Amino acid sequence: MKFKSNRKDFILALRSLTRLSCSGIICVLFLLSQAVATTTSNEESISSEEILNSIKIIPDPENNIDPVSAFSDANIKPFTFDPILLSNGTKSWLVKIDFSNFAALNQNLVLITVDQGWDKVEVINSQLQTVAITGSKIPIDDRTVQISLSVLPLYKPNELEYFLRFSSKFDDYNNPTEFITNIQSRDNFVADARKRDIFNSIYIGITLGIIVFHFLIWLTLRDKLYLLYVLHVSSFSMIWIHKSGILSTWLFPNAVSWNYYGSFFLVGLAIFFGNLFVEYFLRLRRNLPFISKILIFANIAVLISFVAGLAYYWDFAKQLLAFISLALVILYLYAGVKCWKDGFKPAKYFSLAYAILLVSIFAYTLNFFGFFPGLNILLYQSPQIASVLSAILLVFAVVDQIKRIETHKKELSIRIRSDLQREVELRTAEIERQRLITEKLLQESEKMNKELVSVNLKLEQLNFQDPLTEIGNRRLFDRMLEKLWENWKSNKKYFAIILVDIDYFKKVNDMYGHLVGDQVLKVVASRLSQFSKAGFSARYGGEEFAILLSGETMDSLSEIAEEICLCISQIPIKLEDAPIRELSLTVSIGGALVETDDQSKEELLERTDAALYEAKNNGRNCFVIKKKIQPKKAAG
Numbered sequence: 001m002k003f004k005s006n007r008k009d010f011i012l013a014l015r016s017l018t019r020l021s022c023s024g025i026i027c028v029l030f031l032l033s034q035a036v037a038t039t040t041s042n043e044e045s046i047s048s049e050e051i052l053n054s055i056k057i058i059p060d061p062e063n064n065i066d067p068v069s070a071f072s073d074a075n076i077k078p079f080t081f082d083p084i085l086l087s088n089g090t091k092s093w094l095v096k097i098d099f100s101n102f103a104a105l106n107q108n109l110v111l112i113t114v115d116q117g118w119d120k121v122e123v124i125n126s127q128l129q130t131v132a133i134t135g136s137k138i139p140i141d142d143r144t145v146q147i148s149l150s151v152l153p154l155y156k157p158n159e160l161e162y163f164l165r166f167s168s169k170f171d172d173y174n175n176p177t178e179f180i181t182n183i184q185s186r187d188n189f190v191a192d193a194r195k196r197d198i199f200n201s202i203y204i205g206i207t208l209g210i211i212v213f214h215f216l217i218w219l220t221l222r223d224k225l226y227l228l229y230v231l232h233v234s235s236f237s238m239i240w241i242h243k244s245g246i247l248s249t250w251l252f253p254n255a256v257s258w259n260y261y262g263s264f265f266l267v268g269l270a271i272f273f274g275n276l277f278v279e280y281f282l283r284l285r286r287n288l289p290f291i292s293k294i295l296i297f298a299n300i301a302v303l304i305s306f307v308a309g310l311a312y313y314w315d316f317a318k319q320l321l322a323f324i325s326l327a328l329v330i331l332y333l334y335a336g337v338k339c340w341k342d343g344f345k346p347a348k349y350f351s352l353a354y355a356i357l358l359v360s361i362f363a364y365t366l367n368f369f370g371f372f373p374g375l376n377i378l379l380y381q382s383p384q385i386a387s388v389l390s391a392i393l394l395v396f397a398v399v400d401q402i403k404r405i406e407t408h409k410k411e412l413s414i415r416i417r418s419d420l421q422r423e424v425e426l427r428t429a430e431i432e433r434q435r436l437i438t439e440k441l442l443q444e445s446e447k448m449n450k451e452l453v454s455v456n457l458k459l460e461q462l463n464f465q466d467p468l469t470e471i472g473n474r475r476l477f478d479r480m481l482e483k484l485w486e487n488w489k490s491n492k493k494y495f496a497i498i499l500v501d502i503d504y505f506k507k508v509n510d511m512y513g514h515l516v517g518d519q520v521l522k523v524v525a526s527r528l529s530q531f532s533k534a535g536f537s538a539r540y541g542g543e544e545f546a547i548l549l550s551g552e553t554m555d556s557l558s559e560i561a562e563e564i565c566l567c568i569s570q571i572p573i574k575l576e577d578a579p580i581r582e583l584s585l586t587v588s589i590g591g592a593l594v595e596t597d598d599q600s601k602e603e604l605l606e607r608t609d610a611a612l613y614e615a616k617n618n619g620r621n622c623f624v625i626k627k628k629i630q631p632k633k634a635a636g
Contacts, residue, residue, distance in 0.1 A: 055096060055097045056071060056095070056096045057094070057095050057096075057179065058070055058071070058093070058094050059092070059093055059094075060094045061091070061092060062092075063091075063165070063167060065094060066128070067094050067096065067124055067128070067163035068126060070094060071094075071096045071163075091168055091169060092165065092166065092167045093166045093179070094163060094166075095163070095164040095165075095180070096162075096163055096164075097161070097164060098161055111145070111151050111152070111154075111183075111186060111189040112151065112152045112153075112164075112182070113149060113150065113181050113182040113183075113184070114150045114164075114166070114180055114181060115150070115176040115179060115180075116149070116150055116176075117168060117175050117176030117177065118135050118168050118179075119135050119136055119137035119138075119168045119169055120133070120134075120135035120137055120138055120167040121133070121134050121135050121152065121164060121165070121166050121167070122164065122165045123154065123162055123163070124162070124163040125163075126163075132144040132152045132153055132154070133152075134150045135167070136150065137260065139253060139254040140248060140249055140253035140254070141253045141254055146249070146253070147193075147245060148244070148245020148246075148249050149245065151189075152164070164179075164180075196244070200241075200244045200246060203240065203244075203388060204246070207233060207234075207391060210233060210391050210395060211233055211237070214226050214229050214233075214398070215230050218230060224280060225280060225398065226398065228273065228276050228277040228280050228281075229277055229281075231276070231277070232274050232276070234273075235266065235269045235270040235272075235273045235274075236273075236274065236391075237391075239266045239267055239270055242263050242266055247259075247262075248262075261309070264309055264321065265306065265309075267321055268302045268305060268306055268321060271298065271299070271302050271321075271325060272299050274328070275296075275298055275299055278295065278332055279292055279295050281346075281398075282335055282336065282344070282347065282350070283344075284335065287338075287339055287344070288335055288338060291331060291334075298324055298327075298328060301320060301324055302321070302324065305317045305318075305321045305324070308320070329357055332354045333351060333355055336354060353391075463475070464476035464479070466525075466538070466539040468518055468521060469521055469522055469539050470522075470525075471525050471537055471538055471539060472538035473538060473539055474539070474540055474541060476538055477540060477546050480538075480548055481497075481548060481601055481605075482601070484548060484550065485600075492596075493550065494550070494551060494552065494553075494593060494594055495548060495549060495550045495551070495593075495594055496549045496552045496557050496592065496593045497546065497548060497549075497591065497592055497604060498546065498549065498557070498560070498561060498564070498589060498591040499540065499544060499546055499589065499591070499608050499609060499611075499612045500524075500528060500545040500546070500564060500587050501543060501544045501545075501587060501589075501616065502520065502521075502524060502543040502585060503585065503586045503616075503620040503621060505517065505520070505543035505585075508585075512578060512579055512580065512583075513578075515577070515578070516575060516578045516579075516580075516583070519576065519578070520583065520585065521539070521543065523573045524545065524573075525537070525539060525545065527564075527568060527571075528545055528547060528564065530567070531547060531560055531563065531567075536548040552593065553593070554625065554626065557625055558625050561623035561625060564587065564589060564623075565586070565587060565589060565621065565622065565623055568585055568586060569584070569585070569586045572584045573585060586620060586621035588616045588620045588621065589622070589623035589624070590608050590610070590613065590614065590615050590623070590624050590625075591608060591611055591623065591624070591625045592604055592607040592608040592611055592625070592626050593626060611624040611625065611626065
């Protein structure tokens, strides 16, 4: 009973939130209208006629024409701009732009927006230097203006004439239809960008809130309907988020292919998940099986368009996907109205949502063909605005469906009271099962924690071990020296340092190779380990080793150093897979015992290093302890 009560409270809270969303819709519409409102400016805009009158265009098929000489050659007559030019197969064009005609642009910095269909656009000054670059096939990080739009910055005081080289492969996916789409001052461009940012922020905020809200509902109720709704709204929203350039600018600035072709595949995913949601929400397999089959074929057609796109049959792929999109919106609307008429009340919100979406698509299409020019910005964003409104209306549809389900459950509860005990037993068994699962998970977690501790210990061991010789490394030496030094300061317990350097080790590497050198290092490390049983040995660096000894005297330290010299020099090193079978070596040793007037461990190390240096200067194959002037030669 507690579970049902909590579920009932949750449903009541959900209905309350839905009622509050009515006022939220009004706020959303207000904010969206503010976001897409036209921005006033103190300067006039540059009309398309002014742009055409200020540019000259010539084809550059080989992409190698000198723009200065080309436009100054009297025999070359620049073309008058005509969109037909772009369909004649020429993949590169030169454009000359004259800023002296743009008196309305009263600022020095001018931003030129070019058609997104161009793969690459370069700005060339009169010295034939490339001063700016952009294009749909240029990574955003490599563009002069690092945004998703193809924008080029020009400075009017520098030169009144610039040359632009336009290049495109004309791959039937996003072919350009014009050269320059807009010329703006910096203030106008920033104002438009701010307007777009406000709109996109509101759009993302609303859709993200809707998605997260219904995802949490799905986590609570585990109803497939909410998961499909989340996937449907998410995939549909991602189309507009991708088109806004937010993904390409902030997440994938160098993913050129994804930023170029991504919207096509996102549309396909939106269709795929939309079909799944509509089929499940309207129960089409039961109510309208014929339309359910059409949706299955539509998903297959989406996959075919994907394959066609990957095979670079973009013209066919885009037309197929566009036809599917428009046909499905009409089909959704028909199915919603039909189910509404048949008594399925949540279908009324569903039908209204897709009616708004259908109207927005038609409005967008009419504006694309030149209708309603005064509402360009609003109509251009109309599908995006409609998607938000549709998502909100679908919220009402889903909540209405919740209400129907709860009503149906109440009716069923009257007839199944006799089975309540069985329900309790089943739930008790489920709780017990969950408890056992939890216990098992805890046991596995404890086991994994133990394994993790073991792995960490092994990693720590490897961190302080020389991988070649398998003795301690310099890091472990420094730690052990620090401990001995602290013990010396507190307990005055003497300790000593011995540094061992293999004589002429570089010649061994040069003559016999590094594999032989590695074998030598391993053998020397193994022999030195015999003398560190009461202390510690480590590879100090290269062919140099270090030994830390506790409780030694000057005499015992000298004896140990002499034994090390003899151990290395009198016993040849056996070699495997080498040009020679054995090799005789000697070592130089420097040692020092900690003294009462030592101020730091670094001072002791310096004295030890000086002793080693003195041993090398005295002919090697010897040892020097502390400050002895005369080295003591090893016997033999």
